[in-house]
Amino acid sequence: MNSMGLTTEQEDDIALLKVQDHRAFENLVGRYHIQMLAVARSIIGESLAEEVVQEAWVSIYGALPRFEQRSSLKTWMFTIVGNQAKTRLRKESRTVSMEDEEQDESGYLSSGRFKPNGGWQSVPAIWDVETPDLLLEQTQLRHCIEHSLNSLPVTQGAVFTLRDIEQQSLADICNILGVSDSNVRVLLHRARLSLMQVIDRYQETGEC
Amino acid sequence: MLKCSEVVEQASDFVDENLPWYSSLRIKMHLLMCVHCRRFLRHFSATIDLAEPAGRRQATATEIERVMKHIDDIDSDI
Numbered sequence: 455m456n457s458m459g460l461t462t463e464q465e466d467d468i469a470l471l472k473v474q475d476h477r478a479f480e481n482l483v484g485r486y487h488i489q490m491l492a493v494a495r496s497i498i499g500e501s502l503a504e505e506v507v508q509e510a511w512v513s514i515y516g517a518l519p520r521f522e523q524r525s526s527l528k529t530w531m532f533t534i535v536g537n538q539a540k541t542r543l544r545k546e547s548r549t550v551s552m553e554d555e556e557q558d559e560s561g562y563l564s565s566g567r568f569k570p571n572g573g574w575q576s577v578p579a580i581w582d583v584e585t586p587d588l589l590l591e592q593t594q595l596r597h598c599i600e601h602s603l604n605s606l607p608v609t610q611g612a613v614f615t616l617r618d619i620e621q622q623s624l625a626d627i628c629n630i631l632g633v634s635d636s637n638v639r640v641l642l643h644r645a646r647l648s649l650m651q652v653i654d655r656y657q658e659t660g661e662c
Numbered sequence: 663m664l665k666c667s668e669v670v671e672q673a674s675d676f677v678d679e680n681l682p683w684y685s686s687l688r689i690k691m692h693l694l695m696c697v698h699c700r701r702f703l704r705h706f707s708a709t710i711d712l713a714e715p716a717g718r719r720q721a722t723a724t725e726i727e728r729v730m731k732h733i734d735d736i737d738s739d740i
């Protein structure tokens with residue numbers, strides 16, 4: 455591992471990518487296309503997201519020989535797709551409605567969950583197993599988690615993807631999505647709690 | 663004394679180490695005394711840890727092909 459946290463294997467990939475090796479690029483697309491779509495969707499909306507991501511992949515391919523590794527490869531790619539979506543948004547001169555703000559706060563953030571003095575009214579559910587490895591062995595639960603990630607409001611979905619799936623820093627996420635630090639933190643917290651409630655429900659009922 | 667509802671509100675900032683040290687300390691003090699918030703935070707952390715393995719999705723062959731088609735078009739223009 456060097457200071458960028460890259461393994462030698464990843465460095466080999468980067469060397470191949472910089473000379474525009476098709477097989478390496480295909481792997482890169484396979485690995486990040488869905489996440490790139492999540493970023494674009496949150497900025498420009500569903501209808502234009504695919505188009506923006508296609509253009510971003512072309513830009514990334516063209517710019518790879520000049521990639522200087524000042525940030526990690528994925529941060530660099532997410533920044534490119536974020537910027538292209540923002541540029542496109544300005545050209546379209548329309549605003550994409552942000553449904554995230556209106557979301558009703560059920561579950562852990564609802565006032566009904568706590569007594570007036572702030573203590574638990576309805577305590578957290580008991581889980582049969584609590585370790586990520588054991589939880590993930592349950593196929594039906596994985597299915598429920600996947601389903602709930604796909605149904606998150608788009609900006610929450612993008613923030614959650616960048617932070618908890620792709621391990622991007624909060625500062626990078628603000629930059630990629632063009633969202634303030636306080637907003638990113640609120641959206642991330644809501645997404646995590648929604649996901650946790652999915653597991654609560656599964657533990658209690660065996661269903662999504 | 664910190665309220666349970668406040669522990670829940672600050673849970674993300676707590677696990678991301680985004681809180682001033684005294685706020686973090688208040689949560690730790692609360693956790694020493696509150697079994698429900700301990701369980702809440704255990705589950706909350708497990709949820710975050712399983713996000714990556716459970717949430718990562720590979721693009722389909724069709725999706726990859728569509729991108730590579732554009733790349734091939736560009737390469738043949740040069």
Ligand SMILES: [Zn+2]
Pocket residue numbers: 665666669692696697698699700
């Ligand atoms: Zn408590």
